[in-house]
Amino acid sequence: xxxxxxxxxxxxxxxxxxxxxxxxxxxxxxxxxxxxxxxxxxxxxxxxxxxxxxxxxxxxxxxxxxxxxxxxxxxxxxxxxxxxxxxxxxxxxxxxxxxxxxxxxxxxxxxxxxxxxxxxxxxxxxxxxxxxxxxxxxxxxxxxxxxxxxxxxxxxxxxxxxxxxxxxxxxxxxxxxxxxxxxxxxxxxxxxxxxxxxxxxxxxxxxxxxxxxxxxxxxxxxxxxxxxxxxxxxxxxxxxxxxxxxxxxxxxxxxxxxxxxxxxxxxxxxxxxxxxxxxxxxxxxxxxxxxxxxxxxxxxxxxxxxxxx
Numbered sequence: 001x002x003x004x005x006x007x008x009x010x011x012x013x014x015x016x017x018x019x020x021x022x023x024x025x026x027x028x029x030x031x032x033x034x035x036x037x038x039x040x041x042x043x044x045x046x047x048x049x050x051x052x053x054x055x056x057x058x059x060x061x062x063x064x065x066x067x068x069x070x071x072x073x074x075x076x077x078x079x080x081x082x083x084x085x086x087x088x089x090x091x092x093x094x095x096x097x098x099x100x101x102x103x104x105x106x107x108x109x110x111x112x113x114x115x116x117x118x119x120x121x122x123x124x125x126x127x128x129x130x131x132x133x134x135x136x137x138x139x140x141x142x143x144x145x146x147x148x149x150x151x152x153x154x155x156x157x158x159x160x161x162x163x164x165x166x167x168x169x170x171x172x173x174x175x176x177x178x179x180x181x182x183x184x185x186x187x188x189x190x191x192x193x194x195x196x197x198x199x200x201x202x203x204x205x206x207x208x209x210x211x212x213x214x215x216x217x218x219x220x221x222x223x224x225x226x227x228x229x230x231x232x233x234x235x236x237x238x239x240x241x242x243x244x245x246x247x248x249x250x251x252x253x254x255x256x257x258x259x260x261x262x263x264x265x266x267x268x269x270x271x272x273x274x275x276x277x278x279x280x281x282x283x284x285x286x287x288x289x290x291x292x293x294x295x296x297x298x299x300x301x302x303x304x305x306x307x308x309x
Contacts, residue, residue, distance in 0.1 A: 043282055043302045046158065047087035048198035048269050050257075050296035051075055054092045054109065054123070071292065075125060076102035078290045084300060085127050086149070088160030088198035092121035097139060106131050108147075110139040122160045122199070133307060140185050143178055152306035157189045161199035166227050175227070179234055186238055194280070196303075197240070197272040200296065203227035204266055205242060214239065214275050217246030221254050221267055235272060243271045243284040243301055253285040256297040271301040280304045 056071040079087050080103075089107075095114040100107050109123030120142045126134055135148040135155075146159040161182060164174045182197075189195055205228040207220030215235040220242075224232070235241060244254060244267060255265035271284050282302040290298035 041306060044085045044305050044307075045083055045300050045302050046196060046198060046271065047079065047082070047084040047298055047300045048090070048160070048200070048271060049075075049087055049290070049292075049298045050090040050162070050200040050269065050294060051292055052091050052294040052296070054089070054094055054107070054121075070102075072100055072102050072107050074292045075107075076105050078292055078298070079125055079127075080104040082287055082290060082298065082300065084125075084298075085130055086147075086158060087125040087298075088158065089123045089125060090121075090160065090162035090200045091119075092123045093118045094121055094123070101128070104128060108137045108145075110137070110142060110145045112142050120162055122162050124158075124160060130307075140181050144181055144185055146185055146188075150308040151194075152308050154193060156194045156305060157196070159185055159195070159197045159199075161197060161201065163199065163201045163203065163227065163231075165202045166225060175230065179230060182234070183238075194277050194305075195240075195274055196301075198270070198299075198301075200269050201227070201231050202268055203231040203270075204268070205232055205245070205270075207245070209245075212236065215241050217241070217243075219248055219254070220245040221251065231270075239275050240272045241275045241278055243273055243278065243281045244299070246278060246281070247283050247285065249283070249285045252288065256286050256299055257295060260295070269296060269299045271299060 051071070054071045056069065092109045092111060094109045094111050095118055097110045105125040105127055107123060107125050109121060111118050111121035122143060122145045124137060124145065124147055133150045137145050137147040139145050143162045144159060146157060149156045149158065163178055164171050186195065204222055204225045205216065205220060206222055206224035207216070208224065209216045209218050209220065212232050215232050255267050256269040258265050273281060280303055282304060284299065284301040286297045286299050288297045
């Protein structure tokens, strides 16, 4: 049975980052022991997954008050099966901010307040053996949340994002606001620290490596759209690249979402990193076997990172 925690107050961007000991003290010693068991030379596996809600089975954020199957327990099982260390989760739809501990992972989330429509929401699933190694997640909005991981030589930063869809021109303001907010988060980290942005970017970036030599590898797919143009301009401005496009894998291992009407598969879920750090990424690919009643597939990057001892 999962263990719910009282919603912690996520610090907003621009506020002082808190130390994890304030809310992890109860399990700090256990986490330290588990972290010591983890092979520090083993590549970490970062995932991104649009889970299409984490609400089922959580009543008032207390798993003990329901007999329904908890969505977090299902996600927990699938992430453990595929050996994911940290997963960025989108469309969580849970209110406010909080955390819940399952068998293998602790889930953190940020959403809108309880009295507002909850269509978005972002969060992380952090393996319990690594919880001691992270800093308190920092919320920028219901579309962006970040955390910092203690690694050898310093800190590694991970941002989870859920971008607006292509849908309507009325959303242009939302898209501008999203990328402005994301830029602020990126600017909050030192440029020499390793950075990963994981999420459902709702963008088709195409395969034009010649036009975007820094941002795209040789293995992109399809054609670019307006959202893809925005994403690549953001990557170019920040010297970042889309790791999904740098590895020669089967077509089904590049795509992550199937259009419900056309039946065509697209690549919407991405793992971005600074261009100078692309060599730390061993592979990024889609895993269609992961199942939590969502229309998106899980995307995993294997990254050669040494944890701080």
